[in-house]
Amino acid sequence: MKLQLLGSKEVINIMYEQLIDQLEGQLTPKRFAHTLGVAKAAQSLAEIYNVSPSKAYLAGLLHDCGKELPLSHMQEIVKEAQVNVDLDMFNNGALLHGVVGAILSRNIYGVEDVNILDAIRYHTTGRIGMTVMDKIIFVADYIEETRNFPGVDKLRQIAFEDLDKAVLAGYDSTIGHLLDQGLSIYFKTILGRNDILRQIHKA
Numbered sequence: 001m002k003l004q005l006l007g008s009k010e011v012i013n014i015m016y017e018q019l020i021d022q023l024e025g026q027l028t029p030k031r032f033a034h035t036l037g038v039a040k041a042a043q044s045l046a047e048i049y050n051v052s053p054s055k056a057y058l059a060g061l062l063h064d065c066g067k068e069l070p071l072s073h074m075q076e077i078v079k080e081a082q083v084n085v086d087l088d089m090f091n092n093g094a095l096l097h098g099v100v101g102a103i104l105s106r107n108i109y110g111v112e113d114v115n116i117l118d119a120i121r122y123h124t125t126g127r128i129g130m131t132v133m134d135k136i137i138f139v140a141d142y143i144e145e146t147r148n149f150p151g152v153d154k155l156r157q158i159a160f161e162d163l164d165k166a167v168l169a170g171y172d173s174t175i176g177h178l179l180d181q182g183l184s185i186y187f188k189t190i191l192g193r194n195d196i197l198r199q200i201h202k203a
Contacts, residue, residue, distance in 0.1 A: 016061070019062075019109065020036070027067075027068060035061060038141055039058075039061045039140075041140035041159075045159060045160070048160060055115065055133065056137070059116045059119045059136075060140055062109060062120055063119070065105065066097045067097045071091075071096070074096045077100050077104070078096065095125060097124070098123050098125065119136070122134050125189050126138055128188075128192055128195040130196065164196055171193040175189070
């Protein structure tokens with residue numbers, strides 16, 4: 001399946017339907033529901049923040065396509081694609097699945113748009129210099145309709161008012177959770193948080 005974002009709306013919708021059917025067969029029901037929720041939220045955010053809704057929807061559909069693979073399988077995919085990642089990421093499926101998702105989106109689903117692929121790659125960790133598409137998928141992953149955690153309603157409100165502040169709130173939610181659990185924080189997540197904070201202060 002090669003997903004090109006060209007042609008008629010009807011053709012694009014047919015390709016989305018095929019992709020959705022394929023994902024439903026590959027993901028657990030909970031992950032599939034989350035996937036649809038992220039795609040829907042990303043599309044809504046894109047309409048507000050002047051990004052292609054169809055591209056945001058596609059990125060949302062594919063953002064977790066590698067999430068449920070065993071870590072060893074993720075590592076093989078990354079090695080075969082010759083994508084360099086640090087050891088902290090390489091040995092953590094929760095971090096690595098974004099990279100794997102971007103690889104699969106390109107090699108299996110034929111996605112060539114760099115903005116889509118990057119948004120998938122960085123949707124969990126964020127990065128310095130996030131694009132608007134990066135931010136949309138990052139935030140949509142938090143606010144989609146099946147999410148239910150303390151503060152999610154407030155985060156949803158912020159997301160549709162100020163995208164940068166929603167990104168910061170997402171970072172803070174994740175970092176706070178990791179601290180509460182006594183877990184390590186991925187260093188690039190800290191760098192990404194500091195970068196979005198600088199952007200907010202410059203505004």
